[in-house]
Amino acid sequence: MNPLAIYQDALNTVSQAVLAGDFRRYVAMIDLPYLVHTATNDLLVTTTAELLPTFVSLHEGLCALGVTHYERVARSADYVDRDRIEGWHFTHTIADGHAVKCPHAASQTLVRRGKVWLFSEARYDALKGARWPLTFDEIFDPATFAVPQVVE
Numbered sequence: 001m002n003p004l005a006i007y008q009d010a011l012n013t014v015s016q017a018v019l020a021g022d023f024r025r026y027v028a029m030i031d032l033p034y035l036v037h038t039a040t041n042d043l044l045v046t047t048t049a050e051l052l053p054t055f056v057s058l059h060e061g062l063c064a065l066g067v068t069h070y071e072r073v074a075r076s077a078d079y080v081d082r083d084r085i086e087g088w089h090f091t092h093t094i095a096d097g098h099a100v101k102c103p104h105a106a107s108q109t110l111v112r113r114g115k116v117w118l119f120s121e122a123r124y125d126a127l128k129g130a131r132w133p134l135t136f137d138e139i140f141d142p143a144t145f146a147v148p149q150v151v152e
Contacts, residue, residue, distance in 0.1 A: 006117050007077035007087040010110055014119065019070045021059045027051055031111050031118035038129040045132055053133035061140045062093065065101075069094040072106075083112040101140070 010029060017025035027048050034045040045051055062070055070093055077087030088107040093100040109121035129138040 003077040003079050003085045004074055007085055007110060008074040010117050010119065011072040011074060011089060015070045015072050018055065018059055019062060019067065023052060023055055026055055029119055031113060031120040034119065035121040036132070037123040038127040039125050040128050040130045043129070043132040050132060057134065057136045058139055061136050065093065066095040067093045067100055068096055085110040085117070
C-alpha cells in the first residue's frame with residue numbers, strides 16, 4: 001500500500017480522536033514506548049497513563065481556541081523498512097474557516113504491529129517542551145504559533 005496514504009490515514013484517525021476528546025481511540029494508535037523529540041529535549045513516554053495529561057492539554061486547548069478543524073496534511077512519507085514509515089506533515093488549526101495558529105511542520109514515524117500501523121516516534125521542532133507531559137502553555141505558545149493579525 002502507498003506509504004503516504006497509510007500515513008495520512010493514521011494522522012486523520014489521531015487528529016479526529018484528539019478533537020473529539022476520544023482518548024481510547026487516540027491511545028489505540030500509539031506504540032509504546034513512544035519517543036517525542038521537541039526543540040529542547042528527547043522525551044520517552046512508556047505508559048498509557050503518561051499519555052493522558054498531554055492529550056487532555058491538547059484537546060482542551062483546541063476547544064478553548066474554538067477549533068472546528070484540526071487537520072494534519074501529509075506532505076511526504078516513505079518506507080524505511082517493510083514495517084516502518086517515516087513522514088512529515090503540516091498541522092492546521094482552523095476555527096470556522098479562519099486559522100487559529102500558523103501551520104507548522106512536524107514528522108512522525110509509524111511502525112507496523114501485525115496488520116496495524118501505530119505511531120512510535122514524533123518530532124515537533126517548534127515545541128520547546130523540556131519534559132513530559134507537555135503542557136497547554138508549551139503546546140499553544142503564542143510566540144511560536146501566533147497567527148498574524150489582519151488589519152482591515
